[in-house]
Amino acid sequence: MHAANQYPLHTRSKATSNPLLVKKSGYVYIYTSNESSLNVYFDNLKVKHHKSALMEETHYYSFGLTMAGISSKAAGALSNKKLFNGNEIQNKEFSDGSGLELYDFNARTYDQQTGRFIQIDPTPEDGDQESLTPYHFSGNNPSTFNDPNGKCPWCWGAIIGAAVEYGTQVAGNLVQGKSLGESLTDVNVGNIVIAAGAGALSVGVSAFVPKGAAATVVKEVVVAGIGAAESAAKQYNETGKVSGTKVLTDVAANIVGDKLTKNVKVNSSSTIKTAEKQLDRATKIAANDATSSGRAATVNKLETKVSSMNATNKRVQATSAGAAGNTLQAGADAANSNSTNSKPVAVPAYDPTKQAVDNTAVKTIIPIRF
Amino acid sequence: MKSLFIAGILFFIGPFFFITNSYDKFLVEHNGHLVKMRIEKLPASCIGAKVPYFVTFSYNGETYDKQTRGDFCDKHHVGELIEVKMLEGSKHVLFTNESTLFNLMSCGVLSLFGLVLSITQWKKIRNEK
Numbered sequence: 001m002h003a004a005n006q007y008p009l010h011t012r013s014k015a016t017s018n019p020l021l022v023k024k025s026g027y028v029y030i031y032t033s034n035e036s037s038l039n040v041y042f043d044n045l046k047v048k049h050h051k052s053a054l055m056e057e058t059h060y061y062s063f064g065l066t067m068a069g070i071s072s073k074a075a076g077a078l079s080n081k082k083l084f085n086g087n088e089i090q091n092k093e094f095s096d097g098s099g100l101e102l103y104d105f106n107a108r109t110y111d112q113q114t115g116r117f118i119q120i121d122p123t124p125e126d127g128d129q130e131s132l133t134p135y136h137f138s139g140n141n142p143s144t145f146n147d148p149n150g151k152c153p154w155c156w157g158a159i160i161g162a163a164v165e166y167g168t169q170v171a172g173n174l175v176q177g178k179s180l181g182e183s184l185t186d187v188n189v190g191n192i193v194i195a196a197g198a199g200a201l202s203v204g205v206s207a208f209v210p211k212g213a214a215a216t217v218v219k220e221v222v223v224a225g226i227g228a229a230e231s232a233a234k235q236y237n238e239t240g241k242v243s244g245t246k247v248l249t250d251v252a253a254n255i256v257g258d259k260l261t262k263n264v265k266v267n268s269s270s271t272i273k274t275a276e277k278q279l280d281r282a283t284k285i286a287a288n289d290a291t292s293s294g295r296a297a298t299v300n301k302l303e304t305k306v307s308s309m310n311a312t313n314k315r316v317q318a319t320s321a322g323a324a325g326n327t328l329q330a331g332a333d334a335a336n337s338n339s340t341n342s343k344p345v346a347v348p349a350y351d352p353t354k355q356a357v358d359n360t361a362v363k364t365i366i367p368i369r370f
Numbered sequence: 371m372k373s374l375f376i377a378g379i380l381f382f383i384g385p386f387f388f389i390t391n392s393y394d395k396f397l398v399e400h401n402g403h404l405v406k407m408r409i410e411k412l413p414a415s416c417i418g419a420k421v422p423y424f425v426t427f428s429y430n431g432e433t434y435d436k437q438t439r440g441d442f443c444d445k446h447h448v449g450e451l452i453e454v455k456m457l458e459g460s461k462h463v464l465f466t467n468e469s470t471l472f473n474l475m476s477c478g479v480l481s482l483f484g485l486v487l488s489i490t491q492w493k494k495i496r497n498e499k
Contacts, residue, residue, distance in 0.1 A: 240467030243441035
């Protein structure tokens with residue numbers, strides 16, 4: 001028989017090695033096996049779960065006041081400013097640690113203690129809410145409704161939807177070679193009405209702030225459903241029949257387009273102009289100092305920056321127009337075309353010995369103080 | 371409110387410019403006859419609910435552009451003869467199962483929407499003064 005000290009103790013704990021860090025809820029499966037020729041006894045096998053400190057737990061009354069009795073805050077933790085409805089709490093402004101305790105709802109400031117905004121509703125007549133005070137929150141019924149940013153969110157949906165559809169049709173007519181007058185009037189009015197309805201619904205759904213994963217899924221499904229209905233209605237209106245495959249393709253193209261443009265920053269024309277001015281200046285400086293490799297590198301860096309900004313904007317334009325189809329179409333047209341215009345143009349390498357041409361496109365010079 | 375009022379006016383007036391075309395299509399549907407036209411130009415694909423695509427037909431030496439969508443681009447090819455409805459003197463052609471009543475009604479719906487919007491906004495502007 002073995003002596004007691006012949007049974008080695010294997011542990012994976014804080015004291016002996018790194019603990020197994022579990023970052024999300026789930027199950028842990030423990031397998032025991034013997035890799036030696038000796039008999040091994042798995043006695044006293046224990047799995048200990050060391051819970052980490054709860055960072056924060058906050059419960060709210062319907063109007064946003066914190067339920068202090070069942071909310072908690074870990075000692076020494078960084079304070080969380082994004083609270084009710086994901087809005088920033090304005091507190092601790094004063095030197096004694098006290099503050100106004102108001103929420104910044106972006107469009108307006110909200111006092112959760114009175115359940116009222118402190119500024120007047122910018123659109124008090126919208127949504128048949130004239131009978132209520134223009135300072136109310138979520139129709140005075142916060143257990144049913146929500147008001148994520150303090151203003152009526154869907155009022156312009158129909159107008160924008162119709163305007164975008166009309167503009168797209170006019171642009172399509174112009175590309176087709178029709179005259180301006182004909183392009184402006186020869187439009188499919190039925191599709192404009194469909195787009196207006198889809199716009200109103202989409203903006204209304206977008207205003208809904210989902211609480212929890214299930215609500216997020218429902219919201220995504222509803223948005224996709226609106227897109228599908230719009231696609232089907234337009235197909236039926238134009239051709240008299242509906243292709244299910246095309247409806248699914250349209251929905252997928254919309255989702256892909258949204259995801260592609262969601263985190264892409266569009267560069268404003270002034271940002272691009274500023275970068276172009278920097279490039280112009282750097283080119284002139286580099287031309288006067290042909291021996292400096294650092295200055296030539298700066299020019300190359302700025303050239304890359306400007307071309308990247310322009311390329312980003314073009315990508316966003318292509319996607320936001322819907323436009324996986326546009327891109328495919330452009331690609332197919334380019335592939336079918338024998339025109340030399342579609343061939344890539346060779347970009348000449350930077351030559352620091354050449355004098356830079358003045359960028360006459362830059363008309364406004366901003367004085368820089370040194 | 372002012373911008374909504376202007377938008378309402380535009381929505382009210384705009385459909386009057388579209389109604390001629392919509393009525394023309396309506397006449398093609400009701401008085402036109404079926405002919406076989408040849409497809410001259412066709413997009414490679416018609417993906418995207420937000421993008422209009424055009425197919426060009428030819429018949430008796432004349433060409434006709436028609437907005438299309440769905441799987442039309444996939445199911446047909448250039449050179450194919452397809453049956454469409456046309457009316458002499460009109461530049462519009464219609465697919466055999468296409469209805470134009472909704473387009474005609476849409477002009478009225480848009481105009482009515484514009485009228486209601488502009489009147490309500492006008493009342494609010496007047497009350498503010």
